[in-house]
Structures are given as structure tokens and as C-alpha cells.
Amino acid sequence: MADTTIDIALTVNGEPISERVDARKTLVDFLRDDLFLTGSHVGCEHGFCGACTVRVNGEIVRGCLMLAAQCDGGTVETIEGLSDAGEIADLQAAFEQRNALQCGYCTPGMLVAAQALLKPGVIPTREEIREHLSGNYCRCTGYHAIVDAVEAVAQEREEARAGGKP
Ligand code: FES
Numbered sequence: 001m002a003d004t005t006i007d008i009a010l011t012v013n014g015e016p017i018s019e020r021v022d023a024r025k026t027l028v029d030f031l032r033d034d035l036f037l038t039g040s041h042v043g044c045e046h047g048f049c050g051a052c053t054v055r056v057n058g059e060i061v062r063g064c065l066m067l068a069a070q071c072d073g074g075t076v077e078t079i080e081g082l083s084d085a086g087e088i089a090d091l092q093a094a095f096e097q098r099n100a101l102q103c104g105y106c107t108p109g110m111l112v113a114a115q116a117l118l119k120p121g122v123i124p125t126r127e128e129i130r131e132h133l134s135g136n137y138c139r140c141t142g143y144h145a146i147v148d149a150v151e152a153v154a155q156e157r158e159e160a161r162a163g164g165k166p
């Protein structure tokens, strides 16, 4: 049988990684099965639910729609990396304070997606937050608390910026 494996080298959460993977393996399966980064979840496996959202070369992508092989030479950031770096500490705290998670299955993807919306100098409207997160399904919360949390962090970050805090 033909060998369908391929060698890839990429950076995951700041760590250089070299692995041999099946050419058909999705990025999220590679992260979970090979690197044991299980924070990225698998829901629909068809690009609908957003549970597998990660960043590749700075852009959010569906980890179930991308092959690990496509990330060869690239940079991947997962919820673990964003969390360890403290980049989303305020978002995580806001989700907890506002009960924006229940089972937590959607939460990693939701946080990675929300962080992509929060650009310096911009406070998105609630409508924009809803629109941006519309590809991330949550079966528990009804979304209201999630929008509350993201809106609060957007405002806090802008207040901090205006006040000269980093
Ligand atoms: S598991 Fe990737 S979008 Fe649902």
C-alpha cells in the first residue's frame, strides 16, 4: 500500500515541532492525538460548530477543515498557547464571572474566536460580537452571557489603553 505519511515542521504555541503525519490527518486531530493538546474540541467535524477553532499564521481557522500537512512551515496557536501566554486571561475571567460557559465544550473555540475580534482601538457593538461569533455554536448558554463577557472585555481593554496601561 502506498505510504500516505508526510514529514512536517511547524511551530505550535511557540515550540518547534517536527512530526510524520498521515497526509489526510486534520489539524485538530493532529493537535489532539499527536501533540496531546486537547483544549481544541471536535464537534461536527464539518466546519459548522467552531469547537475546533485555532489560529494558523495569525488567522483563526477551523481545525477540522484544515490538514495538518497544510500547516507545514507555519505557526499554530491553540487555546493552550493563548492561555499560557496570558493573552486571554481577561476574557477567561469575564467568561467565568458572567457564567458564559456551562459544559465548556464550545468555550476554547469561543475564546479563540472572540480574541480575534478584539483589536486595539475598536469596541465592537453587540451585533458585531454576535455576528463574529455566529460560527461558534453553544448549546448551553443562549449566547447572551458570552456577548456580555466579550463586550465587557472590549470596553475594559479600551479603557486600559486610553489610561495608558499596556
Ligand atoms: S469540529 Fe470543526 S467546526 Fe465543528
Ligand code: FES
Residues within 6 Å of the ligand: 100, 101, 102, 103, 104, 105, 106, 107, 137, 138, 139, 140, 141
Ligand atoms: S457552554 Fe456548553 S456548548 Fe457552550
